[in-house]
Amino acid sequence: xxxxxxxxxxxxxxxxxxxxxxxxxxxxxxxxxxxxxxxxxxxxxxxxxxxxxxxxxxxxxxxxxxxxxxxxxxxxxxxxxxxxxxxxxxxxxxxxxxxxxxxxxxxxxxxxxxxxxxxxxxxxxxxxxxxxxxxxxxxxxxxxxxxxxxxxxxxxxxxxxxxxxxxxxxxxxxxxxxxxxxxxxxxxxxxxxxxxxxxxxxxxxxxxxxxxxxxxxxxxxxxxxxxxxxxxxxxxxxxxxxxxxxxxxxxxxxxxxxxxxxxxxxxxxxxxxxxxxxxxxxxxxxxxxxxxxxxxxxxxxxxxxxxxxxxxxxxxxxxxxxxxxxxxxxxxxxxxxxxxxxxxxxxxxxxxxxxxxxxxxxx
Amino acid sequence: xxxxxxxxxxxxxxxxxxxxxxxxxxxxxxxxxxxxxxxxxxxxxxxxxxxxxxxxxxxxxxxxxxxxxxxxxxxxxxxxxxxxxxxxxxxxxxxxxxxxxxxxxxxxxxxxxxxxxxxxxxxxxxxxxxxxxxxxxxxxxxxxxxxxxxxxxxxxxxxxxxxxxxxxxxxxxxxxxxxxxxxxxxxxxxxxxxxxxxxxxxxxxxxxxxxxxxxxxxxxxxxxxxxxxxxxxxxxxxxxxxxxxxxxxxxxxxxxxxxxxxxxxxxxxxxxxxxxxxxxxxxxxxxxxxxxxxxxxxxxxxxxxxxxxxxxxxxxxxxxxxxxxxxxxxxxxxxxxxxxxxxxxxxxxxxxxxxxxxxxxxx
Ligand SMILES: [Ca+2]
Ligand SMILES: [Ca+2]
Ligand SMILES: [Mg+2]
Ligand SMILES: [Mg+2]
Ligand code: NI
Numbered sequence: 001x002x003x004x005x006x007x008x009x010x011x012x013x014x015x016x017x018x019x020x021x022x023x024x025x026x027x028x029x030x031x032x033x034x035x036x037x038x039x040x041x042x043x044x045x046x047x048x049x050x051x052x053x054x055x056x057x058x059x060x061x062x063x064x065x066x067x068x069x070x071x072x073x074x075x076x077x078x079x080x081x082x083x084x085x086x087x088x089x090x091x092x093x094x095x096x097x098x099x100x101x102x103x104x105x106x107x108x109x110x111x112x113x114x115x116x117x118x119x120x121x122x123x124x125x126x127x128x129x130x131x132x133x134x135x136x137x138x139x140x141x142x143x144x145x146x147x148x149x150x151x152x153x154x155x156x157x158x159x160x161x162x163x164x165x166x167x168x169x170x171x172x173x174x175x176x177x178x179x180x181x182x183x184x185x186x187x188x189x190x191x192x193x194x195x196x197x198x199x200x201x202x203x204x205x206x207x208x209x210x211x212x213x214x215x216x217x218x219x220x221x222x223x224x225x226x227x228x229x230x231x232x233x234x235x236x237x238x239x240x241x242x243x244x245x246x247x248x249x250x251x252x253x254x255x256x257x258x259x260x261x262x263x264x265x266x267x268x269x270x271x272x273x274x275x276x277x278x279x280x281x282x283x284x285x286x287x288x289x290x291x292x293x294x295x296x297x298x299x300x301x302x303x304x305x306x307x308x309x310x311x312x313x314x315x316x317x318x319x320x321x322x323x324x325x326x327x328x329x330x331x332x333x334x335x336x337x338x339x340x341x342x343x344x345x346x347x348x349x350x351x352x353x354x355x356x357x358x359x360x361x362x363x
Numbered sequence: 364x365x366x367x368x369x370x371x372x373x374x375x376x377x378x379x380x381x382x383x384x385x386x387x388x389x390x391x392x393x394x395x396x397x398x399x400x401x402x403x404x405x406x407x408x409x410x411x412x413x414x415x416x417x418x419x420x421x422x423x424x425x426x427x428x429x430x431x432x433x434x435x436x437x438x439x440x441x442x443x444x445x446x447x448x449x450x451x452x453x454x455x456x457x458x459x460x461x462x463x464x465x466x467x468x469x470x471x472x473x474x475x476x477x478x479x480x481x482x483x484x485x486x487x488x489x490x491x492x493x494x495x496x497x498x499x500x501x502x503x504x505x506x507x508x509x510x511x512x513x514x515x516x517x518x519x520x521x522x523x524x525x526x527x528x529x530x531x532x533x534x535x536x537x538x539x540x541x542x543x544x545x546x547x548x549x550x551x552x553x554x555x556x557x558x559x560x561x562x563x564x565x566x567x568x569x570x571x572x573x574x575x576x577x578x579x580x581x582x583x584x585x586x587x588x589x590x591x592x593x594x595x596x597x598x599x600x601x602x603x604x605x606x607x608x609x610x611x612x613x614x615x616x617x618x619x620x621x622x623x624x625x626x627x628x629x630x631x632x633x634x635x636x637x638x639x640x641x642x643x644x645x646x647x648x649x650x651x652x653x654x655x656x657x658x659x660x661x662x663x664x665x666x667x668x669x670x671x672x673x674x675x676x677x678x679x680x681x682x683x684x685x686x687x688x689x690x691x692x693x694x695x696x697x698x699x700x701x702x703x704x705x706x707x708x709x710x711x712x713x714x715x716x717x718x719x720x721x722x723x724x725x726x
Binding site: 068069071074087095096097100101103104105106107108109110111113119120122123124125127130133134136158159160161182185188189190191192193194195196197200201202227230231232278279281282283284285286287290359361362 | 497555556724
């Protein structure tokens with residue numbers, strides 16, 4: 001299958017963007033390899049239509065890179081505070097390490113899929129009632145997590161950390177991500193080694209990698225960090241990005257999606273460069289194509305929360321969708337779409353979408 | 364570089380074993396591709412010697428597979444009990460989920476290296492004194508972990524779990540592993556998402572993959588599991604293995620290694636088949652070449668403990684090496700070697716070794 005770098009002149013991908021992605025089209029494609037479109041134009045409108053349809057059908061079917069390792073962080077302060085409050089109470093919400101380092105964990109690379117691929121509701125062990133034995137069955141608290149993620153460029157040799165000054169140039173570009181999560185499985189399994197099966201069944205990313213160059217006009221100061229980070233984590237450059245993010249849910253029978261979250265990439269206390277530098281400070285070797293997720297990006301307001309866990313406050317306050325139905329967590333047949341864009345003057349840098357529909361669990 | 368399947372008639376790799384591995388030799392090798400050694404014999408003893416030296420030098424330089432994802436479990440009861448006792452006291456040593464499922468976490472695949480590669484002491488944040496801010500510097504509690512690990516064979520499609528009955532045939536073979544660990548980094552970072560930098564700087568495996576067929580005579584019943592596991596984890600076949608395991612440490616100046624641990628692969632409460640089945644029960648797709656570690660294999664006796672953390676009881680009781688020096692944790696220049704074999708009647712199935720020397724931290 002041939003692969004291409006493409007860009008399209010539409011609202012998400014104007015000339016200012018030029019994202020990278022991989023797609024394939026069956027049949028002859030030499031016409032695109034010639035640096036101009038004259039030969040393609042000569043093929044006539046039925047070919048143009050077929051090509052467009054093929055593009056639409058195929059371009060979401062390929063991951064933009066072979067992902068060696070996938071890591072996920074936990075870098076939004078509102079998100080970590082919300083989750084901590086639900087699990088441990090308000091006064092003990094942030095663990096003491098959280099303000100000193102970007103907390104993260106290694107995730108599962110094999111189940112990172114590209115937008116458009118349906119995902120299966122997972123099964124696993126859960127224990128709601130501590131006085132009874134755990135039970136095995138379908139996840140009943142299936143969630144999304146609104147995230148961004150970046151691909152690593154050249155990387156580093158084992159034993160030779162990436163310094164914070166080198167980190168910018170080590171980031172190839174950014175995608176949107178939905179880190180599907182099974183909250184009931186997570187609660188039972190995660191002590192003491194962290195989330196495992198609760199996160200390993202699927203992670204959806206958008207197919208187009210938006211470069212840091214395209215996002216340069218939207219680079220802003222990150223949240224003030226207090227206490228001041230250790231010198232190895234101090235970035236002299238601005239390293240947050242002002243990118244609007246949105247999540248919608250559409251039930252199987254619903255006529256339209258409902259926007260359930262409006263957040264922003266700037267709500268990251270720890271930035272991408274800090275995440276990458278921290279990850280490699282032990283000498284861990286990063287490789288081209290490694291994917292590093294930001295962690296759920298929740299803003300401070302309720303409508304900016306980036307997961308059902310937070311939006312429904314652990315299921316206690318289900319939210320209403322446009323068709324009148326309620327959601328505490330995701331139902332079978334629900335389609336979750338993450339979108340994002342940076343708004344320039346007269347143009348926008350779009351990210352496309354990270355879309356997935358929940359299939360019933362395997363029988 | 365050409366690759367081969369080889370077997371050698373020596374103590375570790377007799378005809379009963381026939382492990383798999385990848386190695387490369389510079390120069391012409393067509394003589395080995397002909398199915399018999401006559402042409403090689405014809406080349407004479409200087410070529411034989413050079414070939415042997417090249418083999419010794421090179422065969423430990425290649426991982427036996429491209430590892431897609433690496434997961435590590437926590438399946439020895441003595442190990443989990445020891446660590447839990449040190450961290451939380453005797454009465455609360457095993458967390459309540461431990462007897463119900465094989466606790467595990469996703470690890471870092473990029474830094475899995477083959478026996479013989481030196482590893483760098485990591486740097487990172489630690490906090491020994493909770494009344495003071497964390498500090499940044501070299502790891503001061505560098506440890507080994509004695510483990511076995513298995514490679515996945517065909518794998519499964521996303522959404523379609525591997526059943527316990529299919530699990531045996533999904534295991535390609537077993538290697539030895541040293542999961543290098545930075546205990547001081549781990550202690551500060553691991554709440555609430557588990558070990559991350561403490562484990563991502565290096566993991567050493569032995570180069571030869573010993574097949575389950577070779578280990579068939581050594582397959583035994585696993586430890587009795589009480590409470591009885593959920594049906595999806597009940598294996599009707601015996602699935603533990605009687606394989607003796609050993610760890611030695613040799614300081615830079617020492618004339619000989621000191622054996623510091625004698626353990627056995629049978630000290631796993633959760634077996635390889637249970638680990639694999641549990642891993643995929645959510646529908647997580649396993650791929651050929653995925654590596655699943657057993658977790659530190661400690662036996663019930665002190666001399667069977669599989670880590671310095673346990674052997675020196677968190678550094679409080681340093682152990683003596685043959686040269687008179689003491690170790691609470693590993694020093695720069697220390698060489699750690701993990702070996703293992705199953706003892707048959709008149710032959711043994713060996714695993715070779717997982718060897719690594721600690722280099723000083725990056726300046
Ligand atoms: Ca996440
Ligand atoms: Ca381990
Ligand atoms: Mg995920
Ligand atoms: Mg390791
Ligand atoms: Ni260097």
